[in-house]
Each structure stands twice: as C-alpha cells, then as structure tokens.
Amino acid sequence: MKTEGGSDAAKRRAGERAAEEVEDGFVVGLGTGSTTAYAIRAIGRAVDDGLEVRGIPTSFQSRQLALEVGIPVTSLDAADGVDLAIDGADQVVDDPEAAGYGALIKGGGAAHTREKLVDSTADRFVVVADPSKLAPALERSVPVEVVPDAHTVVADRIRDLGGEPSLRDATRKDGPVVTDNGNLVLDCAFGSIDDPDALATVLSGLPGVLEHGLFVGLADATYVGRENGVDVRTY
Numbered sequence: 001m002k003t004e005g006g007s008d009a010a011k012r013r014a015g016e017r018a019a020e021e022v023e024d025g026f027v028v029g030l031g032t033g034s035t036t037a038y039a040i041r042a043i044g045r046a047v048d049d050g051l052e053v054r055g056i057p058t059s060f061q062s063r064q065l066a067l068e069v070g071i072p073v074t075s076l077d078a079a080d081g082v083d084l085a086i087d088g089a090d091q092v093v094d095d096p097e098a099a100g101y102g103a104l105i106k107g108g109g110a111a112h113t114r115e116k117l118v119d120s121t122a123d124r125f126v127v128v129a130d131p132s133k134l135a136p137a138l139e140r141s142v143p144v145e146v147v148p149d150a151h152t153v154v155a156d157r158i159r160d161l162g163g164e165p166s167l168r169d170a171t172r173k174d175g176p177v178v179t180d181n182g183n184l185v186l187d188c189a190f191g192s193i194d195d196p197d198a199l200a201t202v203l204s205g206l207p208g209v210l211e212h213g214l215f216v217g218l219a220d221a222t223y224v225g226r227e228n229g230v231d232v233r234t235y
C-alpha cells in the first residue's frame with residue numbers, strides 16, 4: 001500500500017480544502033492529477049452525504065475517478081456553464097512582484113487541452129498545489145499538444161523560438177504518449193520564462209498546436225497545502 005508522505009499530506013489538504021467550496025447545485029470542473037484526486041474523492045463523499053452536483057472531467061483519469069466515487073458526470077455542451085473548477089499544476093508563479101503572478105505550467109498528465117477549456121470556462125478556477133509547485137518564475141518544460149503530423153514542424157518552430165522540444169515518450173508502451181484527444185505532446189524547455197503571457201500568445205499561434213500548458217491570467221486562487229493547514233493566494 002502506498003504510504004502518505006509529507007507531500008501527499010499537503011496535496012490532500014489543498015484538495016480537500018478546495019472541495020469545501022463546492023455548493024449544492026454546482027457544476028464542477030474536475031481537474032487531473034494526484035492533488036485534484038483528493039478533491040474529487042472529497043466531493044464524492046459529500047455526494048454520498050446528499051450534495052447535488054455534476055462534474056465535468058478534464059481527462060479519462062478524472063472521469064474514471066468521478067464515476068468510481070459517485071459524482072454524476074456531464075459535459076461542457078450539456079451543462080449551462082461551470083461554477084467552479086478545481087485543478088492541479090506543475091508550477092505556479094508565486095512572486096507577487098512578477099508579471100506572471102499566478103501563472104501556471106500544466107500538462108504533466110498531458111491533459112492540459114481539456115483542462116484549459118474547462119478551467120477557463122469556470123466562474124471560479126481554484127488551483128490546488130503542494131509547496132514544491134511554487135516558484136519565483138516558470139522554468140519547467142511547457143507541454144505542447146500537437147496534431148501528430150505536425151510534430152516535427154512544430155518542433156522546428158519551437159527551436160526557432162529558442163526552446164528545446166522533446167517528444168514525450170510513454171513509459172509503459174513503445175512510442176510516444178498519445179493524449180485523450182489522439183495527439184502527441186512536445187515538452188518544450190525555454191529556461192526561465194520572463195514573460196509567460198507573450199510566450200503563450202506565440203505558442204497559441206503556431207499551426208499544428210492544439211493547446212499548450214501555459215495558463216496565464218486564468219487562476220482565481222491557489223490553495224497551497226502545508227503540513228499544518230492551507231495557504232490561500234488570490235489573484
């Protein structure tokens with residue numbers, strides 16, 4: 001059995017704190033990843049206790065978990081908006097003086113296209129994270145989902161922009177990761193990103209790019225799980 005380490009405890013606190021924001025009648029965006037999974041499980045327990053909600057999963061993984069814990073699932077085209085989205089992040093800009101304060105890198109689970117769609121649609125988007133995700137600037141590789149035919153062309157454009165693209169390999173399958181949308185992922189290293197908004201705009205404009213993992217100006221708050229509680233950043 002997996003034991004709960006310090007980081008897992010922090011993730012659980014963040015996820016469960018965010019789940020407390022879910023109100024009766026809400027349509028909730030269900031993000032992807034281990035931190036959001038704590039929120040989904042907590043919402044499932046609340047549903048058992050009588051809370052009436054519908055969830056919009058952002059991935060196969062979050063849909064499976066929602067069904068397992070008894071959250072009725074719906075979709076963006078069937079629901080009339082999203083009241084609250086709860087989602088994790090791979091890195092969060094945590095310097096209030098930085099231009100990109102509250103900007104995120106997402107897509108560690110290759111789910112960032114649907115995550116951005118659902119998170120950006122929500123009236124309120126809450127990020128759940130443990131302290132290891134906080135950084136003064138974004139410096140992790142940016143996941144870029146590309147249609148399969150375009151991966152070499154987009155990789156060349158990324159190099160032109162000064163980035164170093166790497167096709168994401170599957171760990172338990174020969175060949176690359178294939179997203180829930182049937183596409184490939186280029187993890188693109190740019191070093192420390194001074195202007196996330198500018199890079200996001202350029203990446204969005206590249207033919208063949210479906211979506212990238214820079215989330216700029218989308219989050220309303222980040223809940224940071226700590227050993228003894230939760231710190232809330234609002235933007």
Ligand SMILES: O=C(CO)[C@H](O)[C@H](O)COP(=O)(O)O
Nearest residue numbers: 033034035088107108109111
């Ligand atoms: O963006 C994501 C998936 O595409 C995840 O939210 C992100 O990778 C964080 O995951 P975790 O909570 O497991 O650290």
